[in-house]
Amino acid sequence: MNTFQGISASGGIAKGNAFLLPVYTRQGVNKYPVAPDTVDADWTRFEKAREKTLEYFQSLIDQTNSRQAAIFQTYVLMLSDPDFLGQLKKEHTEQSVCIEWVVDNKAREYAGMLRSSGDSYLIERAEDILDVYGKVIDNLIGDIQVSCESIPEGAILAARFLSPSDAVFLSKKHLAAVILDKGAANSHLAILARTYGIPLVFGIEDIENRIHTGDGLIVDGSNGTVFVNPDKKTSTEYDKKIAGDAAEREKLAVFSSKAARTKDGIAVKIYANIGSAEEARIALEEGADGIGLFRTEFLFMQSGLISEERQFEEYRSVLEIMKDKPVVIRTLDAGGDKIVDIPGFSFKEEKNPLLGCRAIRLCLKMSALFKTQLRALLRAGVYGSLKIMLPLITDAEQIRQTKILIEEVKTELQSKNIPFNADVPLGIMIETPAAAIMADELAKEAAFFSIGSNDLTQYGLCVDRENAQTAGLFNELHPAIRRFIVQTAKAAQEADIPLSVCGEMAADKARMLVLMSAGINSFSVSPKKIASLKECLSHFTAEQIEALKDWTESPMDADVLQEKMNIFLSGDHARGSV
Ligand code: PEP
Ligand code: MG
Numbered sequence: 001m002n003t004f005q006g007i008s009a010s011g012g013i014a015k016g017n018a019f020l021l022p023v024y025t026r027q028g029v030n031k032y033p034v035a036p037d038t039v040d041a042d043w044t045r046f047e048k049a050r051e052k053t054l055e056y057f058q059s060l061i062d063q064t065n066s067r068q069a070a071i072f073q074t075y076v077l078m079l080s081d082p083d084f085l086g087q088l089k090k091e092h093t094e095q096s097v098c099i100e101w102v103v104d105n106k107a108r109e110y111a112g113m114l115r116s117s118g119d120s121y122l123i124e125r126a127e128d129i130l131d132v133y134g135k136v137i138d139n140l141i142g143d144i145q146v147s148c149e150s151i152p153e154g155a156i157l158a159a160r161f162l163s164p165s166d167a168v169f170l171s172k173k174h175l176a177a178v179i180l181d182k183g184a185a186n187s188h189l190a191i192l193a194r195t196y197g198i199p200l201v202f203g204i205e206d207i208e209n210r211i212h213t214g215d216g217l218i219v220d221g222s223n224g225t226v227f228v229n230p231d232k233k234t235s236t237e238y239d240k241k242i243a244g245d246a247a248e249r250e251k252l253a254v255f256s257s258k259a260a261r262t263k264d265g266i267a268v269k270i271y272a273n274i275g276s277a278e279e280a281r282i283a284l285e286e287g288a289d290g291i292g293l294f295r296t297e298f299l300f301m302q303s304g305l306i307s308e309e310r311q312f313e314e315y316r317s318v319l320e321i322m323k324d325k326p327v328v329i330r331t332l333d334a335g336g337d338k339i340v341d342i343p344g345f346s347f348k349e350e351k352n353p354l355l356g357c358r359a360i361r362l363c364l365k366m367s368a369l370f371k372t373q374l375r376a377l378l379r380a381g382v383y384g385s386l387k388i389m390l391p392l393i394t395d396a397e398q399i400r401q402t403k404i405l406i407e408e409v410k411t412e413l414q415s416k417n418i419p420f421n422a423d424v425p426l427g428i429m430i431e432t433p434a435a436a437i438m439a440d441e442l443a444k445e446a447a448f449f450s451i452g453s454n455d456l457t458q459y460g461l462c463v464d465r466e467n468a469q470t471a472g473l474f475n476e477l478h479p480a481i482r483r484f485i486v487q488t489a490k491a492a493q494e495a496d497i498p499l500s501v502c503g504e505m506a507a508d509k510a511r512m513l514v515l516m517s518a519g520i521n522s523f524s525v526s527p528k529k530i531a532s533l534k535e536c537l538s539h540f541t542a543e544q545i546e547a548l549k550d551w552t553e554s555p556m557d558a559d560v561l562q563e564k565m566n567i568f569l570s571g572d573h574a575r576g577s578v
Contacts, residue, residue, distance in 0.1 A: 001231045004210065007471070008224035009185040010193035010200035013242050014177035015235075018215040018228075019151050020208060021159035029137060031101040039093055046088075046099040049139035054079050056135065075132045084110070100140045107133035115343050123343060127304035151175075156219055158204075158211040162189055170196055177219035179226055181207040185466065191298065194526040195279045201226055252531040256287035260534045264541040268516070270533055271328070271524035273502055275299075277317035283527040287534070290325035292450065292524020293389070293502040294318060296373070297333045300340040305369065311376035319384025326385045328450065328502075328524070330429070331373055331402075333359045333391040337466055342366065354464065359392035364401055374402075374409045381421030389427045389450060394434040399445040402426065431455035431503070436484035443495030450524070451488060453503025457481050476505040477514065477558035486553055489518045500524055509536040510565035517548035536569075 034042045057075045078084070084106070092102045107129050114126035151157060151173045161182040170178070170192055178193060183202025193200035199221025204210065211217070211228060218227040218238050227234055260268040271292030272283030276299065283291060299306055299314060319327050334340040335358020339347050345366065350356035363370035377388055390402055403426065413420045430436055431452030439449065453476045458465040460481050463473040475481075485501075492499035499520055505511045506523035512533055515523070525533065548568070551561055 001234060002210070002228040004204050004226045004228070006179065006201040006203035006224040006226060007183075007185070008200075008221050009183060009190035009202055010198060011221040012177075012197060012199040013221065013238060013245060014156060014199050014217075014219045015238060015242060016154060016156045016176040016217060017152070018158050018211050018213055018217050019155040020211055020213045021151075021157060021162075029100050029104040029141070030098070032098050034096050034098055036096055039096060042099050043089065043092060045140060046092075046103070046136075049136050050079055052139045053132070053136045057132070071128075074128060078129060078132045079136070100137050103133055103137055103140070115341070118343065121307040121309075123305045123341075127341060156217045158207055158217075160207055170198055177201070177217075177221065179204050179207065179211070179217075179219055181205055191273075191275050191295070191526070192279070194528060195274070195282055197528040252535055255531040255534040255538075256285065258287070258534060260289070260537055262537050262540055262542045262545065264543075266521070266542040268537055269500070269522040270530050271326070271500070271502075271522070272527045272530065273524050274318070274527070277314050277321060279527065280318045280321040283530075284321060286527040286530045288325075288527060288530055290322055290385070291318060291327040291329075292500055292522070294327065294329040295333065296330060297338045297340060300332060300334060301338060304341040305343070308372045308376045311373060312379050315377055315380035315386075316383045319380055319386060322384060324385055326387060328387045328389050328427070328500075329377060330389040330391055331360070331370070331377075332363055335359060335362055342369065354458070360390050360398050360402070361392065364398060367405060370402075371405055371409055374406055375413065375420075378406070378409060378413060378420040378422075378424060379418060381424045382419050386421065387425045387427055387448065389429060389448075391429045391452070392432060392455065393428040393430075393442065393446075394432045396438070396442055396445045399426070399428060399442070403445075427498075429455075429502075430484075430488050431459070433460050433484065436460075436488050439488045439491035440494065443491050443497055446497065448498040448500070449488060449492050451485060451499070451501040451503060451505075451520075453481070453485075453501060453505035456484060456503065457505075460484055475558040476503070476511055477561050479555045479557070482514070482518075482552055485515065485520075486518045489520055493519060498522065507533070509533065510562065510569055512536070513540070513545055513548060513568070514552050514561070514565065516545045517552045 054076060057072045057079070061069045061072045088102055088106055091106065092099055095102065111126035111130050114122040114129070117123065154174050154176050156177045156179065157175050158179045161180055162178070175198055177199040178189070180200070180202040181204055183190065183200070190200055199219050201219055201221060201224045203224070204226060216229050218230050218234065220226075220238075230238070260270045262268065269289045271290045272286065272288035273293040273295070274280050274283055274291055275295045280291060299311070315329055318329070332340070334342070335347060335356060336354045345362070347353055357365060377386065380386065390399065393399065406426070410420065410422055425447035427448035427450065428435070428442060428446045429452040430439060430449050432455065435442060436456065443449070454465055457463070457474055457476045457478070461473060461475070461478055463470045465474055489499060500522035501515055501520055502524035506515060507525035507529040509532070512523060523533070551564060
C-alpha cells in the first residue's frame with residue numbers, strides 16, 4: 001500500500017479503481033517537414049483525428065442541459081467549418097509541414113484575430129477554437145486517447161490537471177472521485193465537485209508515475225489522503241466509514257425539504273453558492289432558500305469574455321429555476337487565481353495578483369465589460385428576485401461609481417425599449433479588512449452585506465488561501481477574523497440591512513454556530529452542505545447558540561475555541577437530550 005497526502009478540495013470518501021488520464025501534451029507542437037508525396041497521407045491522419053474529435057464532442061451533448069448542448073453543438077460546427085478547413089488544406093499543401101503544426105498555427109492565428117476584434121461574441125469564439133482544435137491536435141499526436149466514453153462509469157479519475165471543458169466528466173461519468181497533481185480549492189472544477197458531492201484531492205505530485213489505471217484507490221476527501229492498493233486493515237476501516245457516511249446521508253435527506261430552524265423554531269436562511277444555472281437545479285433539490293452567491297466569473301473562466309446575450313440567458317435561467325426565491329448574483333470577480341482572458345489586459349504582468357487589479361477594481365477599469373454584465377443583469381432581473389453583489393469592496397466610492405454605471409445602463413436600455421428591472425438591490429461582499437472596519441460607512445451605500453470569509457481570512461491574516469505551505473495559518477476562527485465579523489454584524493444591525501455569510505466558513509457546523517452567536521442568521525454554502533447544516537441547527541435552541549457569544553467575542557485562540565466548539569457539538573445538545 002502507498003499513501004499520498006494531497007490537499008482536499010471536496011469532501012467525502014470514495015473507494016474504487018483508478019483511471020489515469022494520459023498526460024496532456026498540447027503545448028509544444030513540433031514542426032517537421034512532410035515530403036510532397038506524403039502530404040495526402042498526412043491530411044488523412046488529420047481527417048481521422050477530426051472525425052474522432054467530432055464524435056467526442058457529439059458524445060458530450062446532453063440534450064437535457066440546453067446551455068451545455070449549445071456549447072458542444074457550436075464545437076461540432078467549428079470542426080466542420082469549410083472556410084477554416086479549406087485554409088488548413090491550402091497551407092498544409094503549400095508549406096509541406098506536418099498537419100498538427102499547421103492546425104496549431106492556424107487556430108492560434110484565428111483566435112488572435114477574433115480576440116483583437118473587440119467584439120465580446122467573437123472573443124468568446126476565440127477560446128472555443130483553441131479548445132476544439134486543441135483536442136484535434138491531442139488526437140493527432142496520439143497522447144490523449146481519452147474520450148468521455150473511455151472513462152469507466154464510477155471510476156476515480158487521476159490526472160495531472162483538468163481543463164474547464166473536462167469538468168463535464170464529473171457528472172456525465174458519475175465519477176467516484178478525482179485526484180489531481182495541479183489544482184486549486186477554488187477552481188471551477190473544485191466548486192463543481194463540491195456541488196455534485198464528488199471527493200476531490202489535488203497536490204498529488206508526479207501523479208502519472210504514482211497512480212496507474214486499474215489501481216485500487218481510497219480517496220479521503222475530508223483530509224486529502226489517497227491510499228493506493230490499500231491493505232486489508234485500511235480497506236475494512238474505510239468500508240465502515242463509507243457505510244457510516246451513507247447512513248448519515250440518508251438521515252440527512254429528510255432535511256432537504258424542511259425549513260432551517262433552531263430547536264425552538266427560530267428561522268434561519270440557508271442559501272446556495274453556485275457557478276452556473278445547472279448548479280441552481282442542484283441547489284433547489286438540496287432545499288436551498290435561494291442563491292446567496294452566484295460566482296459569475298466561472299462562466300467567463302470557461303469561455304473567456306462572454307456576450308451580453310449569453311450572460312442574460314444564464315442569469316435568467318437561474319432566476320427562473322429559483323422562481324420567486326432570492327438570487328444574489330455577484331459581478332465578475334476575476335483576478336487572483338481566477339484568470340479570465342480579457343483582451344488588452346494581462347494578469348501575468350502583476351507582481352502580486354491577489355493585491356492587484358482584480359474583482360471590482362478590474363470592472364471599474366474595464367467599464368465597457370462591466371456595463372455589459374450590468375446590462376445582462378438588469379434585463380434578467382425581470383424574471384425573478386434578483387440582487388446584485390460587488391466583490392472585493394474596499395471603498396464606498398467603488399459602490400458609488402457602480403451606481404453611476406448602473407444609471408447609464410438603465411438610460412441605454414430605456415432608450416432602446418428593452419425591458420429591465422430598475423429596482424435591483426445593490427449589495428457588497430465584506431471580504432477585505434478595510435470593508436469590515438468601515439462597514440458602518442459602507443452600509444450607507446450598500447443594500448446588503450455578505451461576508452466572504454475566504455478572502456477576509458486571506459487578507460486579514462496575510463495568508464494565501466491557495467498556498468499549501470501556509471494552509472495551517474488559514475483559520476477563520478482566528479480572533480482577528482472573529483472581531484471583523486462581529487464588527488460587521490453590528491454595523492449591519494445598526495444600519496438595518498441584511499447580512500449573510502457566503503464564504504466556506506458558513507459550511508462548517510461549528511463555525512456556523514459561532515457566526516450565529518454574532519447575530520447572523522443567513523448563510524450561503526455549497527448545495528450539498530445545506531441538509532447537514534439544517535440538521536445541526538435542529539439540535540440547538542437560539543438561547544444556547546447566543547450563549548456562545550462570550551467565546552466569539554473573546555480574544556481566545558482559534559484552536560482553543562475549536563476545541564470548545566467540538567465539545568459543544570458532540571455534547572448533550574447534539575445528542576438531542578437537552
Ligand atoms: C469569499 O472570499 O469568501 C468568497 C465567498 O468569494 P470567493 O471564494 O469566490 O473569493
Ligand atoms: Mg472572495
